[in-house]
Amino acid sequence: MSAALPRRRVAVLISGRGSNMTSLLAATKDPAFPAEIALVLSNRPDAPGLATARENGVATVAIDHKQHASREDFERVMQEALVAHNIELVCLAGFMRILTPWFVERWTGRMINIHPALLPLYKGLHTHERALADGVKLHGASVHFVVPGMDEGPIIAQAAVPVLDGDTPGTLGARVLAQEHVIYPLALRLLASGRLTVDGARVRTAGEAGETSALVAPQLA
Ligand code: GAR
Numbered sequence: 001m002s003a004a005l006p007r008r009r010v011a012v013l014i015s016g017r018g019s020n021m022t023s024l025l026a027a028t029k030d031p032a033f034p035a036e037i038a039l040v041l042s043n044r045p046d047a048p049g050l051a052t053a054r055e056n057g058v059a060t061v062a063i064d065h066k067q068h069a070s071r072e073d074f075e076r077v078m079q080e081a082l083v084a085h086n087i088e089l090v091c092l093a094g095f096m097r098i099l100t101p102w103f104v105e106r107w108t109g110r111m112i113n114i115h116p117a118l119l120p121l122y123k124g125l126h127t128h129e130r131a132l133a134d135g136v137k138l139h140g141a142s143v144h145f146v147v148p149g150m151d152e153g154p155i156i157a158q159a160a161v162p163v164l165d166g167d168t169p170g171t172l173g174a175r176v177l178a179q180e181h182v183i184y185p186l187a188l189r190l191l192a193s194g195r196l197t198v199d200g201a202r203v204r205t206a207g208e209a210g211e212t213s214a215l216v217a218p219q220l221a
Contacts, residue, residue, distance in 0.1 A: 008192040009038040011087040013078075013095040018049020019177065020093035020114055020184050025056050027185035035192035039085040041078065043097050059085065065097060075103040091188060092146065101148040109198065111146040112191060114184050116176050118142060118158055123151035128169040128176065137217040139163050139172060141180045143187035145198065154203045156196060157183040162217035 010028075012021045021040060028036050040053035045062040053060045061081045068074035074097075082090065092113040104111070117127040119142040131139040140160040147153035159179035163172060190196050195206040 005034065007033070008035040008088045009086050010035045010089045010091055010188065010192070011039040011041055011082055011085065012037055012053075012091045012093050014040060014042050014047055014049040014093050015044050015096040016047055016049065016094050018047065018052055018093065020180055021049050021091075022052055023181035023185055024091060024093065024188060025053070025058065027189070033185075033189060033192075035089065035188055039081070039087060041081060043074070043095070049094075071098075071100050072102060075100060079103065079106060089188070089192060090146075091184070093184070098150060099146070099148075104146055104148050107146065109145065112143055112156060112187060113146050113151070113153070114180055114187075115142050115144065115151050116173065116180065118160060119144060119151060119155055126169075128173040131163065132167060132169060132172060137163055138215065139176060141176050141183060143183050145203070154198050154201055156187040156190065156203050156205075159183045160215050162215070162219070165218075 010024070012024055014021050018040070025037050027033055037058050039059050039061060040050060041061045041063065042050050043063060043065045045064050050060045050062060063074065063077050063081065065074045068077065088110065090107050090111040092111065117123070117131065118138070118140040122130050128139070138160045140158055142155050143157045144155045145153040159182060161175045161179055190205055197204045
């Protein structure tokens, strides 16, 4: 039997409830998963996800951005915490602070984000409201590498869901969130195991199945 490869040390950055963080924690409980959550960091000391992380025995750090005079000051303290915990990869999971190029460039190719829309559609906030207002029939979620532009960067994984006639932002958002919890662990697994190659805007995945079936909406009863 070959020795297991060391698992990559991941920090998850959150601002709120942390359901994506919880999905990553669940995936990393499998000893065969190529990464472990070594730190959960929040810019909000009251983020409910911090308690969940602690209950799971994960180190947590709260760095209140309001206690720092500038974005750069705040990020410098974050960077120190990441270095102190020997972090190799960063997952943004509902981390609601815009990051400066100074910070982003320190983590090029090693920091990923989840966004509740099929990028490059609906960057920014209120994605479910905007998808409903536009009348799209498919909506979804994306995981992408972080670059200085907000919600830009090469896309690693996406999941599409149908928009149903009776949807509200709440019901649509819940359908998207369930898929976020599927694609974020998938994207981290691919990144941590070295299976991703960035080629311009495209990310190629070693071992892609080449499946070509389509999701069509509406489906008739
Ligand atoms: C998720 O839906 C995530 O995609 C979104 O915030 C939510 C966080 O939920 N992120 C963004 O909008 C970033 N642009 P969670 O705390 O339960 O993971």
